[in-house]
Amino acid sequence: MADKHEFDVEKTQSDKNTNDETLVMNEEVENSRIEAVALVVPITDDPSLNAITFRYWIIASFFSIIGAIIQQYYFYRTTSGSFSIFFVNLASYSIGKFMEKCLPVRSISLGRHCMSLNPGPFNIKEHALIGITVSTAAGSAYAIDILSATDLFLNYRIGTVGSLILIITTQCVGYGMAGLLRKYLVYPAEMVWWSNLVQVVFYNGMHSTGEFKTIKMIRGWSYMKFFWVFCIGMFIYEFIPQLVAPLLVTFDWVCWLNPFNKNVWALFSSVSGGGIFSLSFDWTSIGGASMWLPLSAQLCTYGGMVLNYWIILPIFWLNNILGTKSIGRPLTSHLFYNDGTPFNIKEVLNPDYTVNWDLYNAGKSANMAPMYALGFMTSFIALAGCVSHIICFHGADIVKNWKAAVGSDREDIHTKMMKVYPEVPQLWYATFYVLMAGLAIVACEVYELQLPWWGLIVSLILGFLLTLPICAMVAITGFGPGLNVITELVCGYMLPGKPIANMTFKCYGYMAMYQCQSLLSDLKLGHYMKIPPRSMFIGQFWGTLIGAVFNYLTMVLIIDSQRGILNGTKDDPTGLWTGQRVDTFWGSGLIYGALGPAKMFAFDGKYWFxxxxxxIGFVVPVVLWALSKVFPQYQWSKFNIAIIAGGMGAYPNGYAIGIFPSIVVCLIFQGYIFRYHKGWWKKYVFVLSAALDTGAAFTGLVMFLFFSGGISPKLSINFPHWWGNYADENGTTAPYMSSDRCGSYKGQNWTGGV
Structure with missing residues (x-):
């Protein structure tokens, strides 16, 4: 419950601005330097609106609990769904308006804390803060992978207190970092955080604020009517690819020209191969982001995908480079022997899950699919390229933005507007970070996670140093590399033979950055929506806390009831439960923690490259920066090697779906409409994107609950067999019609050998 004094401060500040909703900093209307932001983010504010209200606590807590449970539930299911934030926004709006009409107008108090049950109309700030809190809670915490792996495969369950400390600290270390870095990654105008623009349009359209009151869409529709028409239309349409004709999800039309040719399968199948020129008519494989993310960043991403999967993969496969064909599949993350048979690392492990090198050296060595090894190389390019690119092209701006954050002529209009609210002191975030780091050390030392205190500190330092360049790139371009591979690599060299330590190191090093990135994005959304910083502090921490508790409780209940199925000792007759995600995480811990990168990537071995x-990652941006000084008329910074490398490593396990249609959508909306029809783009793109994504998400949720046995196995409904869903009238797979439509009919699929 918020302190009444905080609301008094906000009200006092609002009196200074009168009761006018419009806050104009100069006589001339000032706006953001970033064109897309200026087009869609209003420069209005009403500081008298409270974000933390009684309604906020009830609605945010309810949806946070539901979201944390559902997302953790999905984690162990064969068919995953998603808890759409747009669904939360729509439902919370309806509930908020209902509470506005029904709650009594009186206050409740607890000591010196006081809050009105019904402070007035359900406002846009409390609505946005509900969404931010729920998005913080509604996910499966990365630490759940560690807890699940040790529980399922080692029969070792960390106690409730230790588990909650592990989950909360992995989430909240990033939270402290986000607060410390917000001056550099939130306040400057250049730090756009593109996905928030959709939310801004959605909230303002729903509440009809400012110009949204008067804007009319096609046929005179309001913003919300436009949203609902296209949302419902996409909801109905998505049943076609997701239920009626799954053929449309991976429309590998080239495969049909020569369906039983192994080379055609490897190159053109989007399920197992490169998916060259594959089509997809499923909106979830395209996504609304392709309509509004920066054109240059998208072209770099898709360029990387085309380079790797449409050019390099065919070269590797057709020439059998590094034995690519012997693996059997061009894209897979599994390990194999030289003859293509699967490698089982458990056969060479000691009882304490360290490698028995005598057994390993006496047998055949493990091999990776060459394209998977190349994926490690591209991840290193992406990481080094991100750091180098940010230093070369944005280093000077970051220094200037540091000054702008404390006051200068380059301050963003939205940063100026936020000065009306009391700031969260840096000391709060610094204290929070140190406290969480201390608790993390306790968790590692007390609960047998194999990671010594100094190893944890190394992981936190690694995460902190790389968070600034990575999050800066995400904020500016919408794309950025992760730290999962580099953290595994560092710990593999630092603590060889300790798989649990490797998983824990990765969790703290990678998740601290990832959680920081997520929270920074939410802080920018609060910045755009003019939510008081102290309210944001409370809302984000509350969502993190709820998510941790209910993730853990859901995990315990599911593991206790489905242990045999999840650890692979029992078959699931319903086919609805799976431990595959945990098994992959555990397998990665064994490969990098037990086998180790020194063995897999030895300089005298196959994968030294x-x-x-x-x-490459460090050098290319330096060369481009030098060229920008010699030929300043060209925008060399748009060629981003880190984003290109990210696209190259997008599909390490296959399922290269949606590349071609995404390129088409990107060129239409960003290449043509944004450039030549900005008025139309400003008016329609973000609300259209939100409508299409929400409709597709609703279809997925309904499919999961009522057609795939999500509620009960009895509600597993299959559409009648026909050629559009891979089966003939007898229910058997028909020629050319399997999910992998190149050669899997009549036993002609390949699992190894040239």
């Missing part, structure tokens, strides 16, 4: 990625 992966380390060249660091050199």
């Amino acid at each position: 992966v380390y060249i990625g660091f050199l």
Whole structure:
């Protein structure tokens, strides 16, 4: 419950601005330097609106609990769904308006804290803060992977207190970092955080604020009517690819020209191969982001995908480079022997899950699919390229933005407007970060996670140092690399033979950055929506806390009831439960923590070339920066090697779906409409994107609950067999019609050998 004094401060500040909703900093209307932001983010505010209200606590807590449970539930299901934030926004709006009409107008108090049950109309700030809190809670915490792996495969369950400390600290270390870095990654105008623009349009359209009151869409529709028409239309349409004709999800039309040719399968199948020129008519494989993310960043991403999967993969496969064909599939993350048979690392492990090198050296060595090894190289290119690119092209701006954050002529209009609210002191975030780091050390030392205190500190330092360049790139371009591979690599060298330590190191190093990135994005949304910083502090922490508790409780209930199925000792007759995600995480811990990168990436071995990625990543941005000084008329910074490398490593396990249609959508909306019809783009793109994504998400949720046995196995409904869903009238797979439509009919699929 918020302190009444905080609301008094906000009200006092609002009196200074009178009761006018419009806050104009100069006589001339000032706006953001970023064109897309200026087009869609209003420069209005009403500081008298409270974000933390009684309605906020009830609605945010309810949806946070539901979201945390549902997302953790999905984690162990074969068919995953998603808890759409747009669904939360729509439902919370309806509930908020209902509470506005029904709650009595009186206050409740607890000591010196006081809050009105019904402070007035359900406002846009409390609505946005509900969404931010729920998005913080509604996910499966990364630490759940560690807890699930040790529980399922080692029969070791960390106690409730230790588990909650592990989950909360992995989430909240990033939270402290976000607060410390907000001056550099939130306040400057250049730090756009593109996905928030959709939310801004959605909230303002729903509440009819400012110009949204008067804007009319096609046929005179309001913003929300436009949203609902296209949302319902996409909801109905998505049943076609997701239920009636799954053929449309991976429309590998080239495969049909020669369906039983192995080379055609490897190159053109989007399920197992490169998916060259594959089509998809499923909106979830395209996504609304392709309509509004920066054109240059998208072209870099898709360029990387085309380079890797449409050019390099065919070269590797057709020439059998590094034995690509012997693996059997061009894209897979599993390990194999030289003859293509699967490698089982458990056969060479000691009882304490360290490698028995005598057994390993006496047998055949493990091999990776060459394209998977190349994926490690591209991840190193992406990481080094991100750091180098940010330093070369944005280093000076970051220094200037540091000054702008404390006051200068370059301050963003939205940063100026936020000065009316009391700021969260840096000391709060610093204290929070140190406290969470201390608790993390306790968790590692007390609960047998194999990671010594100094190893944890190394992981936190690694995460902190790389968070600034990575999050800056995400904020500016919408794309950025992760730290999962580099953290595994560092710990593999630092603590060889300790798989649990490797998983824990990765969790703290990678998740601290990822959680920081997520929370920074939410802070920017609060910045655009003019939510008081102290309210944001409370809302984000509350969502993190709820998510941790209910993730853990859901995990315990599911593991206790489905243990045999999840650890692979029992078959699931319903086919609805799976431990595959945990098994993959555990397998990665064994490969990098037990087998170790020193063995897999030895300089005298097959995969030594992966380390060249660091050199390429560092050098290319420096060369481009030098060219920008010699030829300043060209925008060399748009060529981003980190984003290109990210696209190259987008599909390490296959399912290269949606590349071609995404490129088409990107070129239409960003390449043509944004450039030549900005008025139309400003008016329609973000609300259309939100409508299409929400409709597709609703279809997925309904499919999961009522057609795939999400509520009960009895509600597993299959559409009648026909050629559009891979089966003939007898229910057997028909020629050319399987999910992998190149050669899997009549036993002609390949699992190894040339």
